Amino acid sequence: MLHRLFVFLIAGWSGFLVMAIELLSGRILAPNFGNSIYVWGGIITVFMLALAVGYLLGGRWSLHDPSLRRLALLLLAGAIAVIPVIFLADPLLDWLFDQIQDPRYGSLASVTLLFFIPTTIAGMVSPYAVRLLVRESAQSGHFAGLLYFVSTFGSAAGTILTSFYFVLYFEIDQILAGLVGVSLLLGLLALFFGNSGNASKE
Amino acid sequence: MRRKNRLNALLALCTSLATTPSPAMTTIHTEKSLYRNILVYEEDGQRCMSFSQRNQTTRQTCQSLTDPDQFVFTYTRMMMAALYLNPHPRAVLIIGLGGGVLPTALARMFPETRIDIVEIDPAVVKVARQFFGFNPDQRVQVFEEDGRVFVKRAGKSGRHYDLIMLDAFDHEYIPEHLLTQEFLFEIKVLLTADGVLAANTFSTSRLYHHESTTYQAVFGPFYNLRVQMKNRIVLAKMDGLPPLDTIKANATALEEKLKPLGFGSDWLLPLFSTERDWDPNARILTDQYSPSNLLNTLVF
Numbered sequence: 001m002l003h004r005l006f007v008f009l010i011a012g013w014s015g016f017l018v019m020a021i022e023l024l025s026g027r028i029l030a031p032n033f034g035n036s037i038y039v040w041g042g043i044i045t046v047f048m049l050a051l052a053v054g055y056l057l058g059g060r061w062s063l064h065d066p067s068l069r070r071l072a073l074l075l076l077a078g079a080i081a082v083i084p085v086i087f088l089a090d091p092l093l094d095w096l097f098d099q100i101q102d103p104r105y106g107s108l109a110s111v112t113l114l115f116f117i118p119t120t121i122a123g124m125v126s127p128y129a130v131r132l133l134v135r136e137s138a139q140s141g142h143f144a145g146l147l148y149f150v151s152t153f154g155s156a157a158g159t160i161l162t163s164f165y166f167v168l169y170f171e172i173d174q175i176l177a178g179l180v181g182v183s184l185l186l187g188l189l190a191l192f193f194g195n196s197g198n199a200s201k202e
Numbered sequence: 203m204r205r206k207n208r209l210n211a212l213l214a215l216c217t218s219l220a221t222t223p224s225p226a227m228t229t230i231h232t233e234k235s236l237y238r239n240i241l242v243y244e245e246d247g248q249r250c251m252s253f254s255q256r257n258q259t260t261r262q263t264c265q266s267l268t269d270p271d272q273f274v275f276t277y278t279r280m281m282m283a284a285l286y287l288n289p290h291p292r293a294v295l296i297i298g299l300g301g302g303v304l305p306t307a308l309a310r311m312f313p314e315t316r317i318d319i320v321e322i323d324p325a326v327v328k329v330a331r332q333f334f335g336f337n338p339d340q341r342v343q344v345f346e347e348d349g350r351v352f353v354k355r356a357g358k359s360g361r362h363y364d365l366i367m368l369d370a371f372d373h374e375y376i377p378e379h380l381l382t383q384e385f386l387f388e389i390k391v392l393l394t395a396d397g398v399l400a401a402n403t404f405s406t407s408r409l410y411h412h413e414s415t416t417y418q419a420v421f422g423p424f425y426n427l428r429v430q431m432k433n434r435i436v437l438a439k440m441d442g443l444p445p446l447d448t449i450k451a452n453a454t455a456l457e458e459k460l461k462p463l464g465f466g467s468d469w470l471l472p473l474f475s476t477e478r479d480w481d482p483n484a485r486i487l488t489d490q491y492s493p494s495n496l497l498n499t500l501v502f
Contacts, residue, residue, distance in 0.1 A: 030379035031489045034348025036322060037236050098358070103351055164496075171490035 015154030054123020062131035069194035079183030235325030263301025284400035298370035302336030405434035408500035411484035
């Protein structure tokens, strides 16, 4: 039971993480590329592509010896991939601003370099989590639906909390650090639990 | 400031802004742009451009049909106070076009002055040309892009202005990246040694305190012009604020030039204030912390 709870928690949290970061990415890009409609177009395009690739890879990876432990490792990897955004965004964006004149392609390149990898990893979580929940094919739709519900609900929560409240009290880097911190904590807990006993095989 | 309650109430009655005619108001033109719905209408002998969202409108520009040179809005008149700090600008940057009232007047007053305008919405430029007599040429140029991107690039290419007018905000929406400490430092890079910044901003919400401490942090003391609890103009100068005596002397010299706009120094001079009527501890707005639209909904 606890095993399942962790699977749902990780799926919900990675949904939260993706949308919180997507919203902040608009803020992070604005000083260099503005707030035009095509900047948002670039952001959404890259996040969707990264998620698409993530779904593909996550489903693939779930074919080989799936476990809660590995799901936890995915979350940890995603969290670590966000850390460069905190430290490298400013110099990288300044450099790209000089390299690329057209703000459309400047923003597209920026989002790709900063956010493609963490978003892809976050995308891998959902199909992998479905694999951990489903034991017989008759129930696969039920569990996939539940999983989508939890992960998309997490996305909604990440969107509203970030845009309504977090930005009113914290700096962008503080919010990012908080997101990384919660991801690491949840990932380590799940890792610890997945390692203890053979719960992962259930 | 650009919104008039009476007009709002009137428009709220019309469920469809674009199509429902009202006896007092004639719709001239409507346009959906990438960013907003633009409405051009005539009412009470004035032609106005407004941005509409649902049944709310914010009037961006109004022009008198009988005397188009005259400034209708209080805030545009207040913006011209920048000239009291620098009476002969040679290169002007205006961020936010609207109907082009400010650049049109400045171009007429100073035939030698180069004027650059940045406007994010191409549809606004089109409407200004078509319906408000805005007429860019080699000397008056419009750049259709985000103000922050333009300012940053202009700074890197070594461009300078001795007057910058920031007019990109209205009461419905603030581009938050144009109200941060970092942005104002980028503006500073563009200003000449005696350059002047005039910013049309807010005075009715919690944001008042935050934008005040932000301008103070970048420019030091500034002249704060307020009319009632509505209009607010911030005037800052690179080489420090000139004393009121200098302001008065410049005002006298400009009196004739400003006359066709419909106001004089007897109205404008008393608005100059250096009183710090804001909370000095309000958090400075930065690229990391800029919830301007949220702060603008909070009570003063």
